[in-house]
Amino acid sequence: MSYKFTSDQLEIQALAREFTAKEVTPRGRDMDRDGWCQELYEKYIETGLQATPIPEEYGGAGLSDVECAIITHELAKGDAGFAMAMEISWVATDMIRRHATEEQKRKYLTGLAEGKLCSFCLTEPEAGSDAASMRTRAKKTENGYILNGSKAWITNSGIADYYVIMAKTDPDKGAKGISAFIVEKGTPGLIVNAEEDKMGMRSSDTHGLSFDDMEIPKDALLGEEGMGFVYAMEGLDGGRISCTAISTGLAEHAYQIARDYSLGRVAFGKPICKHQAVAFKLADMAMYTEAMKLMLYDAAELKSTGARCSLQAAEAKLFASTHATQICLDAIQILGGNGYSKEYNVERLLRDNKLMEIGEGTNEVQRIVISGAILK
Ligand SMILES: Cc1cc2nc3c(=O)[nH]c(=O)nc-3n(C[C@H](O)[C@H](O)[C@H](O)COP(=O)(O)OP(=O)(O)OC[C@H]3O[C@@H](n4cnc5c(N)ncnc54)[C@H](O)[C@@H]3O)c2cc1C
Structure with missing residues (x-):
């Protein structure tokens, strides 16, 4: 990916990546069965990552939409539902940061920086x-x-x-x-x-x-x-970038599972990745995830400048959610019967990603936003 992170952003990426590998990924399947895990959230608060977009004067890190996208992207590689719970709280946080009175900011942003959820x-x-x-x-x-x-x-x-x-x-x-x-x-x-x-x-x-x-x-x-709808739509621009981050992380996870499996599984005397039909699926997965990352960080950077990014956020979400569904389906296909088993996790990724085609505006709504912008 040609998008260049700063050294501070790489540090945040490393922290989120380490937390995901150690705490989120191992809990993914259990949370799919048991639901919200408060213990995981408490561990997440210890990292301080929840305070990323909150200004420093209210106890946060005062960082931008790019850092938020990095964190959501990394969390989604472990569990998309946990990543979504964190990002939707940031959608509401962003509305408070932009529009609240000083007194409200002091109360609510401080609380959110400390680990309260919205x-x-x-x-x-x-x-x-x-x-x-x-x-x-x-x-x-x-x-x-x-x-x-x-x-x-x-x-x-x-x-x-x-x-x-x-x-x-x-x-x-x-x-x-x-x-x-x-x-x-x-x-x-x-x-x-x-x-x-x-x-x-x-x-x-x-x-x-x-x-x-x-x-x-x-x-x-x-x-x-009378401004609530405008604020909510602004908030959803950020939410749609987060949905892109979730689909991207989740698609990379599916690709990784399928790639690893294809190297080890033998059929007709060779690893299945040596069969062109399987190799071409992996090639498409690699290409689409790369494109998703570029659209994700391009939209996040635009939003971080304060510019309106409705078009870019809608395009990124539509692209990433659609191709992530196909990537999950292809990953299941590469795993054959095992792809259909809960044990290998790819069926969960497909179920999780389906929401990214519905939530924070369906894919039809994204097409309304995009066509409205390009035909203005
Ligand atoms: C797990 C989950 C979590 C969610 N979390 C939140 C949350 O935290 N906060 C929140 O506010 N909402 C949340 N939502 C709601 C979500 O944003 C809505 O489900 C979504 O916006 C679609 O609305 P709807 O379900 O009423 O579908 P409808 O609006 O009834 O749409 C039904 C179908 O008609 C299509 N359609 C509708 N209008 C048009 C049109 N003009 N042109 C073409 N097609 C159209 C839609 O694309 C869709 O396919 C969540 C939903 C789910 C499932």
């Missing part, structure tokens, strides 16, 4: 791709707001300390009537519904949320009233 709450049971059609209502009162409604498929929702929630303050104004709020765990009226029994990303924690006359103070508002 949820990003946009999707509703009746509003996913068309998120602006959400029904959750935040009614203004003398002292603040009362929220009623529900959210669906919220990552980290059973384990989060903070929730960034998008809700309608002015239902007649469509997307311009949506505001963002920071809500703390345990707020009366905040109900965490049953955990979702998912196809993949099973190490991440996912629930729906209900808001039953949930009263929150005025200072729970994040940024300006």
Whole structure:
């Protein structure tokens, strides 16, 4: 890959890589069966990596989107669900970093740097791709707001300390009537519904949320009233770069398993990698993962300059998630019957990556973003 990391970035990569190899990879299969692993998260906090994007004045490392992409990419080589749980907290963190008041930053960013987790709450049971059609209502009162409604498929929702929630303050104004709020765990009226029994990303924690006359103070508002949808879309640009990092790390993992297996497995008197049909699959895997990395770090670098990167993030996510699915399928094929067994891990990678074609905007939504930008 021709993308050049600085020596500091290489140090972070080495730290994330070592942590992944020692702590994440060995737990991957158990977490797929048992779900979220708090013990792993506590070990992760000890590395300090969770504080990477938080400014130094709030206890973080003050580093950029490139360092965040490096960490997510490395974690995903061990377990995509854990990488996703970490990156989605950063999506909400980024919204707080950009738009919160000084008082809110001092409270929430400091907490997040210390290891608290955040949820990003946009999707509703009746509003996913068309998120602006959400029904959750935040009614203004003398002292603040009362929220009623529900959210669906919220990552980290059973384990989060903070929730960034998008809700309608002015239902007649469509997307311009949506505001963002920071809500703390345990707020009366905040109900965490049953955990979702998912196809993949099973190490991440996912629930729906209900808001039953949930009263929150005025200072729970994040940024300006009516700007919540814009903030959420900006946040999702970063989220889509993280999805690219996850698909890239996961695809490299699948490629590695298939390559190693093909060197050792013998059929018709030679290692299967000497059969051209297998070798060509490996060649395609190597080529696509290389291209994914370039798109990933190109988009991350653009975002780190502060420029809007919706097009690049959508292109990178669409490319990486689509080809990672094909890479996982090809890896399963190379392993033959063993590819179909949980023991060899590639079937888990396929299940995990499928979400990257759906979450943080489906691949159809990415094509809407890309075509909208190129045909403007
Ligand atoms: C495991 C998991 C974790 C998630 N975590 C979060 C989270 O932390 N926070 C959060 O807010 N959300 C989260 N989501 C929700 C996710 O972002 C949505 O599922 C996704 O945006 C799609 O919305 P939907 O499921 O309602 O599908 P729908 O919007 O109902 O779409 C159904 C199908 O129709 C297609 N479609 C819709 N509109 C169009 C169109 N205009 N043109 C072409 N095709 C279209 C879609 O592409 C899709 O194929 C998560 C989802 C999952 C499964």
